[in-house]
Amino acid sequence: MKITDIELTPIAFRDPPLLNSVGVHEPWALRTIIQVHTDEGLTGLGETYGDSGHLERMRKVVPALLGLDVYALNAMHAAVADALGGVTGSDRHGLTGTISSGGTVDRVFSGFEVACLDIQGKHLGRPVSDLLGGAIRDRVPYSAYLFYKWAGHPGHEPDEWGEAIDPIGIVDQARALIDRYGFGSIKLKGGVFPPEQEIAAIRALREAFPAHPLRLDPNAAWSVDTSVKVAEELGGLLEYLEDPTAEIAGMAQVSERVRIPLATNMCVVSYEHLAPAVARDAIQVLLSDHHYWGGLTRSRQLAAICQTFGIGLSMHSNSHLGISLAAMTHLAAATPNLDYACDTHYPWNAADDVVLPGALSFVDGAVPVPTTPGLGVELDPDALALAHQRYLDCGLRDRDDTGYMQRFDPSYERKLPRW
Numbered sequence: 001m002k003i004t005d006i007e008l009t010p011i012a013f014r015d016p017p018l019l020n021s022v023g024v025h026e027p028w029a030l031r032t033i034i035q036v037h038t039d040e041g042l043t044g045l046g047e048t049y050g051d052s053g054h055l056e057r058m059r060k061v062v063p064a065l066l067g068l069d070v071y072a073l074n075a076m077h078a079a080v081a082d083a084l085g086g087v088t089g090s091d092r093h094g095l096t097g098t099i100s101s102g103g104t105v106d107r108v109f110s111g112f113e114v115a116c117l118d119i120q121g122k123h124l125g126r127p128v129s130d131l132l133g134g135a136i137r138d139r140v141p142y143s144a145y146l147f148y149k150w151a152g153h154p155g156h157e158p159d160e161w162g163e164a165i166d167p168i169g170i171v172d173q174a175r176a177l178i179d180r181y182g183f184g185s186i187k188l189k190g191g192v193f194p195p196e197q198e199i200a201a202i203r204a205l206r207e208a209f210p211a212h213p214l215r216l217d218p219n220a221a222w223s224v225d226t227s228v229k230v231a232e233e234l235g236g237l238l239e240y241l242e243d244p245t246a247e248i249a250g251m252a253q254v255s256e257r258v259r260i261p262l263a264t265n266m267c268v269v270s271y272e273h274l275a276p277a278v279a280r281d282a283i284q285v286l287l288s289d290h291h292y293w294g295g296l297t298r299s300r301q302l303a304a305i306c307q308t309f310g311i312g313l314s315m316h317s318n319s320h321l322g323i324s325l326a327a328m329t330h331l332a333a334a335t336p337n338l339d340y341a342c343d344t345h346y347p348w349n350a351a352d353d354v355v356l357p358g359a360l361s362f363v364d365g366a367v368p369v370p371t372t373p374g375l376g377v378e379l380d381p382d383a384l385a386l387a388h389q390r391y392l393d394c395g396l397r398d399r400d401d402t403g404y405m406q407r408f409d410p411s412y413e414r415k416l417p418r419w
């Protein structure tokens, strides 16, 4: 079954003013929706980043994919590498670490691979999880992903979630997310306020939710010494501490001095980072993410590597919609050694989804794994057209959390570590 056409549709969807260690989310988050068409009339869906550089690289490789068999995933990966010719991508927000040329290939390939797996599943009449070795769980738990946030984007009405800039606001936000989705574990995005304030927020969460596993992720906002201090204070309260400090060398220094497991989606983001991280025992948990680890089949290989070296496995998320959620859910369902509830931004963005409602839902904090052929989600053409129009109208072409923050606070500096 040959690929005859590939459509790439950049879209924009509403995003609340979520704060992080490099600034604040802009009113629009960007993604690209991929539709791969075949000579047998089957179409597959993928979802990936929407930043201009990534979109340009995706467009560049499309001609090399036309005519390939949808089952020839290895040839497709090689064709992407060839077409990119060693270029290295970068992101403006810097929250996913150093991107290598190999990592760039994996990022570009991933969305096409997911779309081809969707087609394979439709062709065979099997869900994507079956193509990954079969689901070993029928529901995938996700965590409540809390953010410090403003009440609304400056100059606009408050959004439905309201303000969260202190422990009370964070606990209220957790309660709202847990009431609505039933989440059984909690992640707090930190790196926004001085560590003492974030420690207080974690303590408040522990008091309000005595049984929920907790995690804190300051996205490398802390020095090695600050990381050690926070880890000592919060050691008994967290299931893991995520990226307290930057780089494998920094994480290794923290790891040597603390007992709490350290997790990352910043210092180990492609295959060449694994050996040095293992050699230095820099991390105990890896947050995988098929969007940059080269798709679903390669993420299964990554899971095997983690198992080999005794590294726990969790899953990372950026702002995303339903095609990504479906892909994440199939992958997590078919990954036996996924040890933690996955991250998802979906609650923040679900209102603007471009897939037809009904296929994905949260039940007691988990998404039941779709059992219909392929990913199990279908595009809503009207929603896609609207989201594309929003992309054209909004004027944003790259995520820039720092630049957006500086519009309201010109003295704001991007500074890692900040504390």
Ligand SMILES: O=C([O-])C(=O)C[C@H](O)[C@@H](O)C(=O)[O-]
Residues within 6 Å of the ligand: 018, 019, 020, 095, 189, 217, 219, 265, 316, 317, 318, 319
């Ligand atoms: O776990 C993480 O590091 C992330 O989810 C990175 C994201 O970019 C997050 O910080 C965000 O959306 O602000």
Ligand SMILES: [Mg+2]
Residues within 6 Å of the ligand: 217, 219, 242, 243, 264, 265, 266, 316
């Ligand atoms: Mg993280």
